[in-house]
Amino acid sequence: MLRRFNHAGDLMRRYRVRTATPREAPLTAGIRDVALWAGVSVGTVSNVLNRPEAVSPATRERVQTAIAALGFVRNESARHLRAGRSRTIGLVVLDIANPFFTDVARGVEDVAAAAGLAVMLCNSDDRADREAAHLDVLTEQRVQGVLITPTAELSPHVEALRSRGTPVVLLDRRATGPGQCAVAVDDALGGRLAADHLLERGHRRIAFIGSSGLPQVHERHDGVAAAVREGAGFEDALTVFSPAHLTVAGGREAAAQIIGLPAGRRPTAAVCANDLTALGVLQEMVRHGVRVPEDFAIVGYDDIDFAAAAAVPLTSVRKPRVELGRRAAELLLDEASDPDHQHSQPVFEPTLVVRESSMVRRPSRAVVSGGIG
Amino acid sequence: MLRRFNHAGDLMRRYRVRTATPREAPLTAGIRDVALWAGVSVGTVSNVLNRPEAVSPATRERVQTAIAALGFVRNESARHLRAGRSRTIGLVVLDIANPFFTDVARGVEDVAAAAGLAVMLCNSDDRADREAAHLDVLTEQRVQGVLITPTAELSPHVEALRSRGTPVVLLDRRATGPGQCAVAVDDALGGRLAADHLLERGHRRIAFIGSSGLPQVHERHDGVAAAVREGAGFEDALTVFSPAHLTVAGGREAAAQIIGLPAGRRPTAAVCANDLTALGVLQEMVRHGVRVPEDFAIVGYDDIDFAAAAAVPLTSVRKPRVELGRRAAELLLDEASDPDHQHSQPVFEPTLVVRESSMVRRPSRAVVSGGIG
DNA sequence: CGGCGTGGTTGAAACGTCTCAACACTCGGC
DNA sequence: GCCGAGTGTTGAGACGTTTCAACCACGCCG
Numbered sequence: 001m002l003r004r005f006n007h008a009g010d011l012m013r014r015y016r017v018r019t020a021t022p023r024e025a026p027l028t029a030g031i032r033d034v035a036l037w038a039g040v041s042v043g044t045v046s047n048v049l050n051r052p053e054a055v056s057p058a059t060r061e062r063v064q065t066a067i068a069a070l071g072f073v074r075n076e077s078a079r080h081l082r083a084g085r086s087r088t089i090g091l092v093v094l095d096i097a098n099p100f101f102t103d104v105a106r107g108v109e110d111v112a113a114a115a116g117l118a119v120m121l122c123n124s125d126d127r128a129d130r131e132a133a134h135l136d137v138l139t140e141q142r143v144q145g146v147l148i149t150p151t152a153e154l155s156p157h158v159e160a161l162r163s164r165g166t167p168v169v170l171l172d173r174r175a176t177g178p179g180q181c182a183v184a185v186d187d188a189l190g191g192r193l194a195a196d197h198l199l200e201r202g203h204r205r206i207a208f209i210g211s212s213g214l215p216q217v218h219e220r221h222d223g224v225a226a227a228v229r230e231g232a233g234f235e236d237a238l239t240v241f242s243p244a245h246l247t248v249a250g251g252r253e254a255a256a257q258i259i260g261l262p263a264g265r266r267p268t269a270a271v272c273a274n275d276l277t278a279l280g281v282l283q284e285m286v287r288h289g290v291r292v293p294e295d296f297a298i299v300g301y302d303d304i305d306f307a308a309a310a311a312v313p314l315t316s317v318r319k320p321r322v323e324l325g326r327r328a329a330e331l332l333l334d335e336a337s338d339p340d341h342q343h344s345q346p347v348f349e350p351t352l353v354v355r356e357s358s359m360v361r362r363p364s365r366a367v368v369s370g371g372i373g
Numbered sequence: 374m375l376r377r378f379n380h381a382g383d384l385m386r387r388y389r390v391r392t393a394t395p396r397e398a399p400l401t402a403g404i405r406d407v408a409l410w411a412g413v414s415v416g417t418v419s420n421v422l423n424r425p426e427a428v429s430p431a432t433r434e435r436v437q438t439a440i441a442a443l444g445f446v447r448n449e450s451a452r453h454l455r456a457g458r459s460r461t462i463g464l465v466v467l468d469i470a471n472p473f474f475t476d477v478a479r480g481v482e483d484v485a486a487a488a489g490l491a492v493m494l495c496n497s498d499d500r501a502d503r504e505a506a507h508l509d510v511l512t513e514q515r516v517q518g519v520l521i522t523p524t525a526e527l528s529p530h531v532e533a534l535r536s537r538g539t540p541v542v543l544l545d546r547r548a549t550g551p552g553q554c555a556v557a558v559d560d561a562l563g564g565r566l567a568a569d570h571l572l573e574r575g576h577r578r579i580a581f582i583g584s585s586g587l588p589q590v591h592e593r594h595d596g597v598a599a600a601v602r603e604g605a606g607f608e609d610a611l612t613v614f615s616p617a618h619l620t621v622a623g624g625r626e627a628a629a630q631i632i633g634l635p636a637g638r639r640p641t642a643a644v645c646a647n648d649l650t651a652l653g654v655l656q657e658m659v660r661h662g663v664r665v666p667e668d669f670a671i672v673g674y675d676d677i678d679f680a681a682a683a684a685v686p687l688t689s690v691r692k693p694r695v696e697l698g699r700r701a702a703e704l705l706l707d708e709a710s711d712p713d714h715q716h717s718q719p720v721f722e723p724t725l726v727v728r729e730s731s732m733v734r735r736p737s738r739a740v741v742s743g744g745i746g
Numbered sequence: 747c748g749g750c751g752t753g754g755t756t757g758a759a760a761c762g763t764c765t766c767a768a769c770a771c772t773c774g775g776c
Numbered sequence: 777g778c779c780g781a782g783t784g785t786t787g788a789g790a791c792g793t794t795t796c797a798a799c800c801a802c803g804c805c806g
Contacts, residue, residue, distance in 0.1 A: 082761050097476070
């Protein structure tokens with residue numbers, strides 16, 4: 001109870017001595033200094049920080065005063081060196097500039113913050129080398145777990161992480177096996193929703209615009225194709241256009257091709273693999289005097305913010321982005337803390353957000369001519 | 374030189390024993406295990422990791438084999454508990470969904486990665502409480518420094534960080550005093566560039582669209598006003614519209630007002646405080662059959678990606694975003710490592726990116742009528 | 747008055763790494 | 777055969793925290 005040390009001047013002096021050798025120490029008070037100032041042991045200070053109810057009110061208050069006076073802030077490194085694991089999770093995304101991922105990140109952060117964890121947000125830029133570098137850093141930091149939209153199916157770095165006991169949850173990807181958690185979106189359903197919507201509006205010649213390299217896009221195409229097959233009832237109702245890239249430029253390219261077709265074979269609507277592509281299609285149509293949606297209806301995919309803000313607001317398939325992030329983070333936290341965690345691989349259902357770009361019902365004339373063509 | 378310990382089985386057995394008490398240890402090999410396996414001391418292993426040239430090739434190779442065999446990965450927490458500072462910097466941005474910040478982040482990350490540092494990207498969402506929470510975490514992590522676009526002029530949390538010796542660099546903000554680094558953009562010049570461009574094309578009645586709450590927007594307005602005063606030579610050549618928010622909706626609102634004006638007093642062009650606003654103006658004009666740029670020219674600000682992808686590609690004032698991030702990170706690193714660091718407050722110059730939305734030269738008739746009006 | 751439980755506090759050990767003074771060995775030169 | 781100068785290697789601390797067995801003082805019960 002004897003206070004051997006009780007004002008800041010002493011602390012300063014003590015530090016002057018202690019830091020004689022290193023050129024310029026940042027004068028950071030540690031738990032030890034707090035203990036000295038408050039006249040208690042370090043154990044008690046630690047208790048105040050971690051189990052305040054176990055400390056008598058008087059002592060607690062004295063320690064808290066000391067903490068405030070010295071501007072003490074816990075040292076995470078020390079904390080989690082001791083604990084063996086850090087209070088951080090990693091999130092590795094393909095493209096931080098894509099609004100989709102920023103929303104996912106928001107969901108992740110909500111859950112993490114609620115659990116008192118920090119998130120390290122990393123951008124792989126769809127490059128395997130950057131992804132690997134980020135995973136290395138995360139491993140060194142001993143993160144509690146990693147959420148990742150991987151660049152390739154199976155990265156050895158991901159496997160390495162798993163093999164040392166760090167949970168990894170795949171984001172917006174189907175699991176490659178049962179021994180992992182993964183959150184995904186039912187893209188076949190998304191494609192079907194978009195196609196059904198157009199069929200219902202009377203469209204009978206529909207374009208699908210999207211290169212089929214990515215599994216996700218492939219799934220979307222299959223959904224569209226199945227719906228068209230059932231709904232329109234004949235094969236050539238669906239035409240596929242595959243621009244080089246799923247960008248605005250790619251959309252323009254595809255739209256130019258569509259405009260070039262003879263009127264009798266020209267689709268009256270398009271499902272695009274992506275909103276950027278849809279925006280490109282929209283621009284090119286408007287430029288050539290094709291009215292949207294009167295002459296040509298467009299449905300995008302992803303429902304990015306700019307879809308609603310386009311010259312003609314875009315109908316689009318929305319993935320539950322924030323929810324995707326939340327769920328993934330929850331699975332990760334469960335896997336990290338629950339010893340008998342069950343892997344799960346939820347698949348979210350997308351929804352169709354109808355806006356102006358597909359609002360008009362096709363006059364039945366078109367249906368007939370489509371039916372014959 | 375005697376190898377007391379040389380195959381993985383021994384390690385496993387040793388761990389079985391060591392981890393009897395904690396329920397399920399992740400079986401992570403430490404520097405000590407590597408030393409044991411390679412038959413050297415821990416000091417030597419550390420040397421292999423940090424000063425490989427100081428170790429004989431034979432030993433080095435043996436240690437490296439051990440590292441590979443055990444899958445050893447350094448523990449950052451321990452590393453930087455010892456070092457006193459971590460190999461991480463913090464980046465706190467206002468809105469991670471804004472493409473501007475993602476580009477800035479890219480610049481920051483380039484520089485940080487080159488210096489072997491990790492970046493903790495935090496999103497304050499323009500909320501002071503979230504900003505404070507993030508800064509607390511960064512403080513606990515003992516980051517080497519923080520780059521921040523602050524929500525308010527002077528946050529006590531920022532000051533606390535500075536007072537404990539952590540460098541803080543302001544991003545896209547003017548410094549509030551000489552004792553700090555800050556990277557900013559000359560927004561008055563940006564406004565002037567936009568206005569001069571329009572004046573040069575023959576416009577004599579110009580609108581500025583932007584609420585004047587933010588200092589940045591205010592600066593832009595002043596630049597526009599000065600240019601118009603000098604170039605057009607009379608006062609009412611500039612009309613200011615202040616929508617509630619700098620969003621697409623805000624732009625529409627302002628455009629509706631403009632369209633409502635009698636033709637004789639209606640501006641023929643607008644400088645918008647922001648690309649989102651400009652996109653809104655564009656949409657509303659197109660919707661009312663006002664041709665852009667023939668009847669009305671538009672210049673945006675920020676040059677976000679969607680500016681180029683708009684229905685009519687948007688002329689915009691571009692800030693050197695990636696460069697902004699790079700420079701800020703460089704200043705931070707210098708402040709963190711150079712003991713006699715000089716604070717600096719560079720101001721970047723924006724450039725005008727001319728696209729279709731302002732491409733047409735105003736017929737001289739308009740100039741005359743404008744001159745009289 | 748002795749024994750016992752209880753609420754509060756203590757101090758040392760441990761986490762995994764880096765640093766640094768000290769030591770060992772080798773090789774030339776004398 | 778001894779010395780000195782390298783060149784490699786070692787092992788003990790230290791970093792700041794948490795944990796935990798041990799301890800202390802106190803009041804209560806019998």
